[in-house]
Amino acid sequence: MEMRLRLNYENFFNENDNIQNLIEPLNKLDLLRAVSFITNKSRTEKDSIETINNWFRNPLHKLNLIPRTPANTTILNIFSSLKLLTYIYEKDTQTEVIIDTDEFELRIFKAYLLLNSEQDKIEEAGKNKLPQDGSDEHLSASLLIMTYHNHDLQNYILNEVFLSQFIKAIDFFQFIENDPKLAPHLSLFLSTYKCNTWKEWVTNLLNLIIPVINHNNETYSEIRLEDDHDFEINSNFINLFTVPIDYNESPDFVGLRSNPILKIDEKTFIILSKLFLVERIFKSVVFEFSLKINGSLPKELRIKDFRSIYCDHFSEQVLLYNTLDKCFPGSNKWIKFKGEDFKKNGYSAEPDYYVRFKNKIFLFESKDVILRGEVKQSRDFSILSESLKEKFLKHDIQKKAILQIIENVKRLFNIYYEKIDNKYKVEFLNIFPILVVHDRQFDTPELNRLINIWFKNELRKNFSAKEIFKINDLVIINIDTLILYQEHFRKRGEYGLEIMINKYFEFIRPTIIKSKEEFRQKYLNTSISFSLFVARKFDQTNFKNQPSYIENYIQKLDLK
Numbered sequence: 001m002e003m004r005l006r007l008n009y010e011n012f013f014n015e016n017d018n019i020q021n022l023i024e025p026l027n028k029l030d031l032l033r034a035v036s037f038i039t040n041k042s043r044t045e046k047d048s049i050e051t052i053n054n055w056f057r058n059p060l061h062k063l064n065l066i067p068r069t070p071a072n073t074t075i076l077n078i079f080s081s082l083k084l085l086t087y088i089y090e091k092d093t094q095t096e097v098i099i100d101t102d103e104f105e106l107r108i109f110k111a112y113l114l115l116n117s118e119q120d121k122i123e124e125a126g127k128n129k130l131p132q133d134g135s136d137e138h139l140s141a142s143l144l145i146m147t148y149h150n151h152d153l154q155n156y157i158l159n160e161v162f163l164s165q166f167i168k169a170i171d172f173f174q175f176i177e178n179d180p181k182l183a184p185h186l187s188l189f190l191s192t193y194k195c196n197t198w199k200e201w202v203t204n205l206l207n208l209i210i211p212v213i214n215h216n217n218e219t220y221s222e223i224r225l226e227d228d229h230d231f232e233i234n235s236n237f238i239n240l241f242t243v244p245i246d247y248n249e250s251p252d253f254v255g256l257r258s259n260p261i262l263k264i265d266e267k268t269f270i271i272l273s274k275l276f277l278v279e280r281i282f283k284s285v286v287f288e289f290s291l292k293i294n295g296s297l298p299k300e301l302r303i304k305d306f307r308s309i310y311c312d313h314f315s316e317q318v319l320l321y322n323t324l325d326k327c328f329p330g331s332n333k334w335i336k337f338k339g340e341d342f343k344k345n346g347y348s349a350e351p352d353y354y355v356r357f358k359n360k361i362f363l364f365e366s367k368d369v370i371l372r373g374e375v376k377q378s379r380d381f382s383i384l385s386e387s388l389k390e391k392f393l394k395h396d397i398q399k400k401a402i403l404q405i406i407e408n409v410k411r412l413f414n415i416y417y418e419k420i421d422n423k424y425k426v427e428f429l430n431i432f433p434i435l436v437v438h439d440r441q442f443d444t445p446e447l448n449r450l451i452n453i454w455f456k457n458e459l460r461k462n463f464s465a466k467e468i469f470k471i472n473d474l475v476i477i478n479i480d481t482l483i484l485y486q487e488h489f490r491k492r493g494e495y496g497l498e499i500m501i502n503k504y505f506e507f508i509r510p511t512i513i514k515s516k517e518e519f520r521q522k523y524l525n526t527s528i529s530f531s532l533f534v535a536r537k538f539d540q541t542n543f544k545n546q547p548s549y550i551e552n553y554i555q556k557l558d559l560k
Contacts, residue, residue, distance in 0.1 A: 003146075003524070004074040007048055008120055009113035012068055019087060022111040025097040026104060031088045032262060032270055034108060036221070039081040039273065043154060048073040055109055058102045078153045080115040082253050085272060087111075089255055089262070126379040140450040141381040143527055148384060148447070149252070149377045152440040155532075158213055158274060161440075163550075164480040165281040166206075168319060170553055172285055173198040175314050182310070184301045185293050192293075193236050199557045205281070208237055212271055213278065221271035223261070231267075238269055240284050241277060252373035286311045315368045315438060316352070323479065324353045324364060326486040326549070327497055333357060337420055345419045349399075351408050352436070356421060359428040360498065363408055365401045366479075367391065368438040376441060385450075392435065393454055402451070402474070405433045406458050409471060413463075429470045432498050438479050445527035448476050449508065475501050481531040487547040488538060495537075504533045 009017070023031060045051055048069045056062055099107070126145045131137045176182045177198065186198065195201040208223075215221045225234050241261045251257055253276075260276035261269050271277055290307040303309065321338050328334050335356040342350030353364035370376075375387045392401045399407065409431055415422050435451070455474040463471070482489075489497045508526040513519040 004046060004072055005070070006077060006116055006119070007069070007073050007075050007113070008117040009110065010117060012065055012113060013110065017110050017114065019084075019111045019114050022107045022114075023087060023091065025099055026107060027099075028088060028091050029264065030104070031091070031108070032085075032272070033222075034104075035081065035085045035088055036270060036272055038076065038108075038112070039078070039085060040221075042076045042078045042081040045076050046074050048075045051075045056102075056105050058105070061102070061106065075112070075116070077116070077119075077150070079119060079150045080112055082153065082256060082273070083115050084108075084112055086253060086255060089259075089272065122379050126381065129380055129382050131381065136453050137381075137385070137450065139523065140446045140453065141385070143446040143524070144384060144444065144450065145379045145381050148441070148444045149379055151444040153253075153275070155443075156275060156440065157535075158278060160480070160484060161275065162209070162213055162278045162281070164483050165278055166202075167483055167553060168282040169285050170202060170556060171319060171322065172282065172314055173202070174556075175318055176289065176310075179310075181303065184297055185289055185303075188297060189289065189293050194233055203557055204233060205237055208234065209278070209281070212274060215271075215274075221274065223269040223271065225267045225269075227267065235266070239263070240288065241280055242269075250373050251370055252376050254373060286314075312368065316366050320353060320364075320366045320436060320479065323482045323486060324355070327482055327489040328355055328357075329490060329492065335421055335423075342417065342420060345417075347417060347420070349404065349407060350417075351405075354421070356424060359424045360430045360432070361412060361424065362432045362434060362498070363405055363412075364434045364436055365405050366436040366438075367401050370439045370441060388447075388451075389454070392451060401435050402455050402458060405435070405455075405474065406462055409433065410462065413467060431471045432501060433472065433474045434501075435474060435476045436479055436482070437476055440478060440480070442476055443478055443529040443531045445524075445529065448474075448529060449527065451476060472498075472501065473505050475504065475530050478529075478531045481534055485534060485538060487549055500534055500537065501530070503537070504530050507533060 041054075045054070049066055049071075052062055052065050052069060052075070056065075123145065127142075130141050130145070173186075176186050190196065190198065190201065193201055193204075195204065212221055212223065223238060225231055225238070238261060242259055242263050256273055257276045257280070260271065260273045260280055262272055263269055286307075290311050294302055294306045317339065325336060328336065335354075337351075337354040339350050339352045342354075351363050352366040353362075355362040355364075369391050371384070371387050371391070375383055378384060389395075390400070394400055394403055411417060412424075412429065412431060413426055415426065433455070452473050459468050459471060488495050489500070508528070510523060510526070513522055
């Protein structure tokens with residue numbers, strides 16, 4: 001992990017500019033195109049001098065700015081890019097003021113640097129609220145306040161994000177299709193988009209999305225619809241991504257996430273963020289059914305609490321159950337139980353999913369949650385940790401994931417679930433506690449270490465040293481990682497899930513290094529999430545080749 005000093009307004013200017021005044025005279029459409037381009041560059045262009053050379057056409061600006069630019073520094077970052085895009089997106093009026101190219105480029109540059117300055121102030125305030133140096137949480141807190149706000153925005157492979165969204169959407173359509181109560185919903189949905197089947201709908205969507213994903217990142221992305229017999233169909237599909245979404249909890253950059261495509265006119269659309277567009281595929285389908293379609297049906301056909309009954313149920317049960325089942329062999333030596341199986345036997349507060357092989361037990365707890373946008377962007381550890389504890393430890397008197405896992409580990413030692421499974425020997429137990437999350441923000445470096453600090457504190461309160469020896473560290477796994485690598489985990493060998501978990505904790509375990517700088521770099525490099533660790537491991541093998549389950553999904557669409 002490389003960390004560079006981010007340059008700000010004060011590094012170059014000593015004036016009294018403000019962002020609003022800088023962008024006010026500039027044409028909104030020109031701004032959107034320019035800043036969409038900058039956003040695309042933010043992930044790859046790290047060097048400040050390179051940025052200045054690429055930013056300005058006028059060599060005088062370069063001659064003025066580059067001598068004041070320290071080496072090994074950066075200007076572009078995804079947060080300031082998206083923040084500036086938000087300012088422009090919310091800008092009310094078009095302007096008729098004529099601004100030449102030189103001034104246009106300089107105004108945007110200054111506005112961008114002002115946003116970097118704002119970030120510096122927020123981060124400096126956050127540093128003053130860190131836990132005491134030497135405490136268990138100090139190192140984790142120091143790293144999290146620097147990374148949690150933008151890690152998911154900066155670190156991703158778009159094709160893999162698309163693939164997981166694509167799979168979720170197909171699974172959701174099959175889920176809808178298999179429920180007779182939802183036949184009117186599916187029928188209305190298909191008629192709205194003039195499709196005969198959901199397979200045709202997905203295929204049409206692919207024809208629009210894939211060219212956008214493959215579009216050259218060196219420019220901004222724009223869609224222009226042809227005025228032909230497919231115009232109405234294509235227009236309906238694109239408009240699906242221009243309608244705001246009602247989120248359960250508002251994420252960061254909610255305006256851009258909700259509207260990743262901006263409609264310029266009936267035929268022209270600008271892609272404001274490819275990532276937000278791709279991440280909206282599954283969310284858009286769910287939102288369309290839960291609000292628009294359900295609300296448009298005759299009253300007697302509507303389903304009350306559609307979102308909680310169907311959407312949340314699909315996410316936390318159907319998707320989770322199907323994915324985890326495919327991560328382990330189908331042999332009867334592998335005992336698998338869903339949360340619903342426990343409930344049918346009269347149990348409550350049960351694991352969301354349970355797998356056993358001999359005396360090896362996997363306990364899965366699934367949480368489809370996010371931190372609210374203002375919390376995620378706070379860079380204040382006291383705010384971050386409080387919210388993380390509310391999601392994963394305890395909220396008021398309600399036990400959350402960590403304490404739920406602790407309770408179920410107790411039950412395993414007591415053979416509490418004997419009606420479900422009592423064929424293991426307590427003295428030889430080897431328990432793998434696993435927290436499954438549904439948002440990439442929880443792949444942020446160092447989060448797993450922090451969660452484990454809390455987990456181990458709870459272990460010490462509830463178990464003897466002999467019992468703790470049988471309990472592995474808690475691992476956070478993104479559902480997308482399980483979806484993408486299900487086939488590889490299932491093959492077992494050196495890539496079985498628990499083997500990869502053991503390798504991960506061996507990799508991130510801090511080691512004693514004499515040099516302070518070496519320790520810092522080693523600590524940064526080993527702060528990665530399990531999802532990134534797995535991706536890197538499979539990068540070194542032929543497992544990155546297209547797995548066979550992709551063919552199964554293609555066959556579901558009747559595609560060649």
